[in-house]
Amino acid sequence: MTHERYDHPAHDCIRAHLAELVASTWAPDARPGLRGLFMPGPQALEVPHLTRRGLDLRRFTGVEWDLEHAARIRDAHLPFALAPMSLEAYVLGAAARRQRFDVVLLDFDGVVVESVDIKTAAFRTIFAGYPDQDDAIVAYHEAHAGVSRYEK
Numbered sequence: 001m002t003h004e005r006y007d008h009p010a011h012d013c014i015r016a017h018l019a020e021l022v023a024s025t026w027a028p029d030a031r032p033g034l035r036g037l038f039m040p041g042p043q044a045l046e047v048p049h050l051t052r053r054g055l056d057l058r059r060f061t062g063v064e065w066d067l068e069h070a071a072r073i074r075d076a077h078l079p080f081a082l083a084p085m086s087l088e089a090y091v092l093g094a095a096a097r098r099q100r101f102d103v104v105l106l107d108f109d110g111v112v113v114e115s116v117d118i119k120t121a122a123f124r125t126i127f128a129g130y131p132d133q134d135d136a137i138v139a140y141h142e143a144h145a146g147v148s149r150y151e152k
Contacts, residue, residue, distance in 0.1 A: 015049045022103055023053035036060040037094075038105040039087065042069040044078050046105070051079070061101075063090045116145045 022036075034055065040046060040062040050057060057080040064070040070084035083090045087106075094101075123141050127134040 012045065015046050018105065019046065019049035019053050019055075022050065022105070023055060025103075034059055034102045035100065036103040036105065037063065037090075037101045039063050040073055040078075040080075040082075042066070042072060044073050044076065047078055047080070061090070063087050116142075 036055070036057075036059065038046065038060060041064075044062065047057065050060075057078070060080040061083055062073065062078075062080045063083045063085065064073060065084075065086045067084055070082060074082055074084075120138060120141060123138050124134060127137050130137075
């Protein structure tokens with residue numbers, strides 16, 4: 001199974017917009033002590049966008065549950081603290097330490113919520129008017145769960 005390409009240009013555009021939103025909402029000059037939490041993904045592709053907008057990532061923590069990805073991020077010597085654990089474990093520990101964050105950036109789809117079942121229900125609804133084809137369409141969707149939308 002091929003997984004979503006993290007370096008796809010459309011994703012990079014989204015990362016740039018997200019960084020702009022964070023920087024405009026929490027002006028780096030006005031908030032030098034801004035603390036952030038994010039999930040960097042296997043290549044931490046958000047980092048250049050955030051630093052270009054003046055955010056001091058030394059005050060950010062990146063949480064990565066995949067230890068192989070965490071090792072790759074650690075070896076890249078990026079300017080944020082790395083927590084190689086699940087988001088749940090990190091957040092529970094941060095709460096116990098009464099640690100607070102000004103900004104939290106999370107990838108919703110497949111991270112906060114596993115959305116395959118939601119998408120399957122959406123396909124069934126969308127193609128309900130085509131009863132002779134909707135089972136085949138849903139079967140195709142289920143057979144390609146996790147495959148990039150750009151490759152389907």
